[in-house]
Amino acid sequence: MGQTDTYYDEEAVAGPGEVGDNNKTVQYVLENTRDAVEEERQLGVREAAKIYPKAMFWSVFFSLGVIMCGYDAQLISSFYALPAFVERYGTYADGATEKTISAAWQSALGMGNPIGQIVGSLCSSWPAERWGRKKVLIACNILIIGFVFIQFFSPNLGVLCAGEILAGLMWGAFVCLAPTYASEVSPVALRGILTAFTNLAFVIGQFIGQGVCAGFVSREDQWAYKAPFALQWLWPVILLAGLPFAPESPWWLVRKGRKDDARKSLARLAWQEGEGLDKALLVIEQTNLLEEELRKTTSFFDCFRGVDLRRTEICAMVYSTQVLCGNPLMGYINYFFTQAGMDPQKAFDMGVGNTAIGFVATCLTFVSLSHFGRRSIYTTGLYLMTVLLFVVAIIDCVPNYDSHSGIMWAQGSLLDVWTFLYQLTVGPLTFVIISEDSSTKLRSRTIAVATAFQAACSIVTTVAVPYMFNPANGNMRGKIGFFFGALSLICATWAYFRIPETKGRTFEEIDIMFERRVPTRKFATYEIFEQ
Template identity: 60%
Template sequence: MEIKEEAKTTDEAAPVVSMKKGNLLEIDTTRDFTNAEHELPFWTAVQQYPQAVFWALFFSIAVIMAGFDAQLVTSFYALPAFQNRFGTLYDGSYIISAPWQTGLGMGNPIGQILGALACGWPLEKFGRKMTLGICCVWSICFVFIQFFSTSIGMLCAGEILGGLAYGFYVVIGPVYASEVCPLALRGVLTACTNLAFVIGQFIAQGCSAGLESRLDQWAYKAPFAIQWLWPALLLAGLPFAVESPYWLVRKNRKEEARKALERLSSSKHRPDIDAALVLIEQTDLLEQELEATTTYFDCFKGSNLKRTEISVMVYLIQVIGGNPLIGYANFFFEQAGLSTSESFNMGVGNTALGFTGTCLSWPLMSYFGRRTIYNSGMAFMTLVLFIIGFLDLGRSHKGVVWGQASLMDIWTFVYQMTVGPICFVIISEISATRLRGRTVAIATAVQALASIVFTVAMPYMLGSDQANWRGKAGFLFGAISLVCLIWCWFRIPESKGRTFEELDILFEKKVPSRDFKTYDLIHEHESA
């Protein structure tokens, strides 16, 4: 990158960067700060950027809502009070019919598709803070529909309309975290998106287990009411939140971006704010030069096509790589002879394993790269799925069911320690900063579309009155997971320790994915 620093009229003047079109792919002006970013230890980064850590975690509260709602509704199908209120009489008891189960189950992913694709424009127009605030108001309004529903159709409408906001939340959370924190913190804070999902699922499972024995309307209304808590907390804190400095620079509000960087950092351990601002400006100028516009179409042009492919695939693998089968762990617990309440409690334990696995992913990211963790997790999970399938061939023994259920717990633990959280790290790092919101939105929409497909398909795969595959579904998901593992080996690059500017250059130079880790950009220009 041929970059010149203009003469400064005063010592305090910020560096002004100019770029010559056509020779963009070398690091010059940002070399020193890039080196400093590479060498910054994790705990030193926490001391330098305490507010960045706080606000990234604060924005993740929004993702808790998405995880909570998706887990909550499906758990209501076996809730007696919910069945009596919204079910139909069948053979002497009330049940939620299969079509309505499908409709309610698809409310969240359909809303996510529409919301994710719609969020690109407001994120760029209004910024991260205001967009999240609008979504919180939206959620509060449509939780009212869920809470006061008088029919299952009304509840389904509330789920779909409320789900529009969830599509925004799962985009805003990782995008914001990646843009406010330094390189050393980026992996852990973007991985917190997955932890937020797990926390939401854990709370929903806990609510279902705790209220399972109630027969009045509060068995299902109380969990709906809890959904008012999250947007209320966010709306109370958003006026004090720090806007993304990357977005402020793109809006030519550089002085506000400087103030944002100062607020995100510690006054006692403050980094070089001028250098940090130059790196953000440099990254934006480079991306402007490589791609002047920021539309959805641009996500599929030039080097951005590969970046979009990677983002879509790592998110899609969360669905097609075995998660739908693991979602039926309670079914296997009941098959093993547990009562309904015991199965609910085992479901809570399964989610707790996921929570522990996500927390363990943080130290792993400090020692191993994203590519290494993701591929290792995929290999182990693929093996477990095939074992679940083979065990089903000897299904006559009751211990086999317990073995399958235990393997599902192990799969969940490994998934939440590797593929689950690393997915959000990859999509937040791989996408170009100017297209990040739209790229994550596309990945979210594709993932939600796949969720709809499996929401429809899984009852027919596992239902005893349908295909009755039971654990043999492990063969299907194991085969899909194996194909995905091969793709991962050739296509997932290593982004650990790379600034956004470096990643822009590596993709533009068409460096092979397996060479991202070893390619030396810092000294390349010096040796040329």
């Protein structure tokens, strides 16, 4: 590799005890990394992509597990409108002439995924810090192969629900590991794009799930729902074939005192040698030095202490907003349209189209992230989505709704626009923000806490939404937009006052700004080196 000694200075990574108090540590780190930080700031997206193609590949590869998470969630909610599934597992409601999946079972099945995610996300952070991101992801893929067997062979809804809970354990781990790894292997210029890919992986999973269900909706045998379950075995096989060759996170290796391994990992992530690698390693070590001085321990309790409480609040609230802003509606879009009187095949086609729109929007995010700030994209999208939810609810109040088929299509079109805005703004930006606003030493635990909060919100909506939609209960149809519109407005107001701008900032700069308690709206213009 060459010329390690030409740039790297062993004295530049002195231990915390040699530096003194926090202010001296901050100044010490800033002086040591000023040139390297400025160079990384000047690196554009295209230049970074040329230097770090391998980092881009492995970041995307780690996110493949999230595809399974999106696929599974979409599968279960789509099955409620799948005739063969309803015929096998459904029951007759009082006075009904056709079978349906009861609201109670819809809630139970829907809760399996988020309940598992709560436990899985919280439990995965410790082994991820103990044994590394790669080994934990390998173990999760081995386990998910077994859990899919439970779903595939489930003789009743109770066993299927158990399979969903167990699979949810792995989904929680995948969702935590993917953005954590992406943020730790990518340069500043690519960090937003690669962490946002986590959301694209979700959308890809949803799109595949919608497409698979649409393809099997006309089948009347058990393979209409068993074949979609069986397809889940594809992704673990792909991941297990490639993960042994993946480089470990250099940030994790530095925290474990494995400097040589960290440098080798950096070399496997970038097309550069010598001084470039040394500067990257220096920034990682100095940022780690800073965090060791600022926080002596790294337990879950530390996520709720001092300045980290603010960072945890931001991550948890941003992630929970994915649920509170109305996204659960999209999971029930097929059921929504069938209950409104649409033919099942057309309902599934509408669902596939809606997911395809989300896919295009998420891809466009990669462009917007290069030109606009995280805060402006997130808040603007959230306010526009709030307006659309209220419009969907208002037009549902038109007298004689059932006799106006055009209203149904109008609502469908508005929900398509809502999906486009969500997948362009709130959806992908969530993973960017939680990866950047969490500290490097507490990142896996902070993201785990945020995932648990989001999953807890999902449990509440999973219980409530089926009863709101079900004709035998709330039968709210589009009026559910009033409920989610109000929640979305609260989230948008919070976001305006609490989400800072971190575009173009290194982890070192973000740590320092939070430590200095820089006001939210001054993050974008704050000059680290002039203070």
